[in-house]
Amino acid sequence: MMVEEALEAFLMWMSAQKNASPRTLEAYRSDLGRFFGFLATHMGGMPDAAGLGRLPLADFRSWLAHEQTTALSGGAASRPTTRDKAARTRARRASALRSFFRYLARHQGIDNPSVALLASPRVKATIPRPLSRVDALEVAEGVASGAANEMVRERDKTLFLLLYGAGLRISEALNLNVGDLDRARAEGALRIVGKGGRERLVPLLPVVTERLVEWRKVHPEPSEHAPLFPGVRGKRLQRAVAERAMQDWRRLSGLPETATPHALRHSFATHLMEAGADLRSIQELLGHASLSTTQRYTLADETRLMDVWAKAHPRAHMNDAPDAGDPAEPDESGEME
Helix, strand or coil: CCCCHHHHHHHHHHHHCCCCCCHHHHHHHHHHHHHHHHHHCCCCCCCCHHHHHHHHHHHHHHHHHHHHHHHHHCCHCCCCHHHHHHHHHHHHHHHHHHHHHHHHHHHHCCCHHHHHCCCCCCCCCCCCCCCCCCCCCCHHHHCCCCCCCCCHHHHHHHHHHHHHHHCCCCCHHCEEEHHHHHHHHHHHHEEEEHHHHHHHECCCCCCHHHHHHHHHCCCCCCCCCCCCCCEECCCCCHHHHHHHHHHHHHHHHHHCCCHHHHHHHHHHHHHHHCCCCCCCHHHHHHHHCHHHHHCCHHHHHHHHHHHHHHHHHHHCCCCCCCCCCCCCCCHHHHHHH
């Protein structure tokens, strides 16, 4: 079997068995294509699929080193944010490689134990950047105020209220049809299909339900198969259009570039946590496959608490050093008591 044939079989399997999205499949194709391109140069020719099972660990490490060198040559060395992004990209590519080789071992009988020994680049944990409660509550009306006509105004008001009120990904909201809203009113919750085809029920706040009902009354296409959020030409609203609408509003409002539609999902989770919701419940509402993904919001909450402490505690603004016996001082080993 040729490498190209193995790749196509893997992508078909990912689509059929893992419900991988088109974007995920394209990322796998790109990442693995880079690896195969490196092999062709590194080895002076492309091995067949069976040859992949004989590759030594040194070849995999050489590929990661090549990826790092390529990233640094683009100027990433001088920008911490860019370096972090490059490390995440390399980690993603290493993950794609492992998935491909697991497929080869289980379905094609081509096993290479060296891949399991390949260490991924260390990635700095990212902390979600939610909006404040005040800003999050203003998004729906604010974005809608810049709409070109009444339909777009009502649509945007509904879309952005739903993103914050239900914690949806922008893609999940835009994939909804009118019929999904009708079923949600009957079931009392919105049925969402998220990443990997995972389905979850999301309860709707009364204010969100009322807005959806009002939008349903003026929706330009009453068919249950019509997109819940259409563009001006009736087709499904494109993600880039929604992102641009929020971009225009945030710049007028003086908000940072991190104020995106996805930040509303972060805001939903963070504000629930601040109000006392437990991690497991937030995980179910967000549709995270792993609790470790949801735990990022504890980091954001800790950062917020430290910021509040630094601004509010009387000693945070004093220039004199702490007393020798201050319990906040580290001991001789450098560890905090």
